[in-house]
Amino acid sequence: MASDTIAGSARTDAEISGLDALETAGRQRGPSRVRRAWSALWPKLAALALAIAVWQVVVWTGWKDPWALPGPGTVFEDLGHYLVSPALWDGLATTGRRAAVGFAAAVAVGLVLGLAVARVAVLRAALGSMITALQTMPSIAWFPLAILLFQLSEQAIFFVVVLGAAPSVANGVIHGVDYVPPLLVRAGRNLGARGLNLYRYVIAPAALPAIVAGLKQGWAFAWRSLMAGELLVVIATRTSIGAQLTYARELNEAPRLMAIMIVILVVGLLVDAAFGAADKAIRRRWGVLDQAGN
Amino acid sequence: MTSTTTTPRSATGAVTLRGVTKVYGQGEQAVLALDGVSLDVAPGEFVCLVGASGCGKSTLLNLVAGLDRASGGQIELGEAVNPGLMFQEPALFPWLTVEANVEVPLKLRGLPRDERRAKVADLLRTVHLAEFGRKRPHELSGGMRQRVALARTLALDTPVLLMDEPFGALDAMTRDILHDELERIWSERRLSVLFVTHNVREAARLADRIILLSSRPGRIIWSTRVDVPRPRRIDSPEIATIAAEVTDRLRTEVGRHGQ
Numbered sequence: 001m002a003s004d005t006i007a008g009s010a011r012t013d014a015e016i017s018g019l020d021a022l023e024t025a026g027r028q029r030g031p032s033r034v035r036r037a038w039s040a041l042w043p044k045l046a047a048l049a050l051a052i053a054v055w056q057v058v059v060w061t062g063w064k065d066p067w068a069l070p071g072p073g074t075v076f077e078d079l080g081h082y083l084v085s086p087a088l089w090d091g092l093a094t095t096g097r098r099a100a101v102g103f104a105a106a107v108a109v110g111l112v113l114g115l116a117v118a119r120v121a122v123l124r125a126a127l128g129s130m131i132t133a134l135q136t137m138p139s140i141a142w143f144p145l146a147i148l149l150f151q152l153s154e155q156a157i158f159f160v161v162v163l164g165a166a167p168s169v170a171n172g173v174i175h176g177v178d179y180v181p182p183l184l185v186r187a188g189r190n191l192g193a194r195g196l197n198l199y200r201y202v203i204a205p206a207a208l209p210a211i212v213a214g215l216k217q218g219w220a221f222a223w224r225s226l227m228a229g230e231l232l233v234v235i236a237t238r239t240s241i242g243a244q245l246t247y248a249r250e251l252n253e254a255p256r257l258m259a260i261m262i263v264i265l266v267v268g269l270l271v272d273a274a275f276g277a278a279d280k281a282i283r284r285r286w287g288v289l290d291q292a293g294n
Numbered sequence: 295m296t297s298t299t300t301t302p303r304s305a306t307g308a309v310t311l312r313g314v315t316k317v318y319g320q321g322e323q324a325v326l327a328l329d330g331v332s333l334d335v336a337p338g339e340f341v342c343l344v345g346a347s348g349c350g351k352s353t354l355l356n357l358v359a360g361l362d363r364a365s366g367g368q369i370e371l372g373e374a375v376n377p378g379l380m381f382q383e384p385a386l387f388p389w390l391t392v393e394a395n396v397e398v399p400l401k402l403r404g405l406p407r408d409e410r411r412a413k414v415a416d417l418l419r420t421v422h423l424a425e426f427g428r429k430r431p432h433e434l435s436g437g438m439r440q441r442v443a444l445a446r447t448l449a450l451d452t453p454v455l456l457m458d459e460p461f462g463a464l465d466a467m468t469r470d471i472l473h474d475e476l477e478r479i480w481s482e483r484r485l486s487v488l489f490v491t492h493n494v495r496e497a498a499r500l501a502d503r504i505i506l507l508s509s510r511p512g513r514i515i516w517s518t519r520v521d522v523p524r525p526r527r528i529d530s531p532e533i534a535t536i537a538a539e540v541t542d543r544l545r546t547e548v549g550r551h552g553q
Binding site: 013015016017019020023024183184186187188189190191192193197201202205206208282285286287 | 378389403449471
């Protein structure tokens with residue numbers, strides 16, 4: 001072997017593997033998966049139980065008539081019926097499709113806008129602060145204009161969903177690209193990544209955590225805008241979840257109204273949890289997850 | 295483009311700098327970082343650049359690596375169109391496994407998959423990390439990460455290695471071992487190395503030739519050959535003697551700025 005030309009290389013081999021073993025030892029796994037899941041879950045369950053208890057107590061005090069404020073028992077009973085009715089699943093299909101299409105459009109617009117602003121100095125000067133300003137605009141305030149432009153149609157809803165969500169996505173991209181460590185860019189360039197390859201191999205993956213954070217926030221805005229839109233823009237032939245909420249109020253069906261609200265809350269939480277899981281998986285890969293698993 | 299990176303390794307290149315100048319900023323605020331630096335690294339030679347803070351050591355390596363442009367003078371790289379550059383930090387991609395990190399330059403050179411796999415395995419064996427290919431950088435120690443970075447740089451298949459205080463952040467024992475490793479790889483692969491450090495003993499341990507740079511602006515003020523036979527030990531009296539001489543020169547240079 002060529003390394004034999006330098007005396008003492010066998011000794012070095014043993015030293016190296018010894019040092020490596022010492023330095024990588026003692027990094028064992030934490031508590032089991034089930035235990036960790038339970039320790040994350042029980043505080044949430046406790047908080048939920050407490051909220052329902054408070055609700056029940058308020059109902060018992062007789063502060064409002066039962067037709068206006070039904071108790072948890074009545075609402076959950078109605079929710080049971082609602083879950084097996086076609087109304088819910090038809091409504092979810094309509095609303096889910098709108099959410100998917102609207103959010104996808106917002107992501108496309110946000111990615112392109114974010115990348116353009118991050119790379120082009122003139123665009124940054126022109127649009128950088130406006131994107132943040134757009135985020136502070138309550139999405140419901142766009143609806144009068146949207147209805148003027150598109151009448152009571154799905155386009156009006158998509159218009160507002162995109163305006164609500166795209167700035168968050170764009171901000172995530174801008175943030176991600178701005179904070180790519182310059183050292184990684186230098187290393188990438190030295191390894192032969194120029195032009196598009198630099199984006200593919202270094203900048204895009206390095207910016208991914210910030211982009212996912214932007215997507216998560218964008219989703220929250222998209223879901224809020226969509227619900228506001230479905231309450232205002234009721235299309236008679238399509239009974240979306242939001243439209244059903246409006247009908248429930250008009251027909252004074254308080255238990256159904258609250259059952260629908262619970263569905264809206266749960267859908268929002270589930271999608272948010274999916275983004276949270278993606279975010280966590282990325283941070284685990286990057287090695288920036290802290291010991292508590294947060 | 296690929297023709298330059300696939301040059302056979304037998305055609306080792308050297309680095310030649312002729313009157314290289316680097317100015318940062320313009321007009322009144324212009325700072326002269328490098329002032330007419332001329333040096334050669336012969337094929338297979340190990341040259342250490344030593345200097346105090348602000349001598350433009352890192353600037354010099356950036357220029358040679360083509361990451362920055364010189365304000366004046368010429369830099370010639372022989373066959374090594376794309377010299378490998380290593381930093382004080384490993385600069386590994388945290389989203390990739392050790393294997394995938396080493397594979398990046400091979401992918402960028404357009405090598406087919408089978409060839410990439412074989413090369414990655416070979417390079418990881420070279421740096422004694424064959425069993426750690428599936429790990430992620432954050433699961434390794436600092437010394438191991440720096441070895442992954444070395445393997446990744448070697449994947450460029452370049453005859454010239456530029457190193458910017460690559461062992462500066464490591465503990466003394468790990469550093470000693472990596473000196474042995476680097477020396478072995480350098481001699482096996484007949485690399486030409488331009489190694490920047492402010493650790494005078496490290497320079498004496500590794501170098502064929504030590505070049506001393508002055509500070510603000512960076513200018514070559516002195517150089518010496520290290521004729522101690524290899525293998526060397528960093529704690530040997532010969533190395534200590536040379537280190538002491540370089541340190542004296544360095545102190546004189548630093549003292550000049552205190553007046």
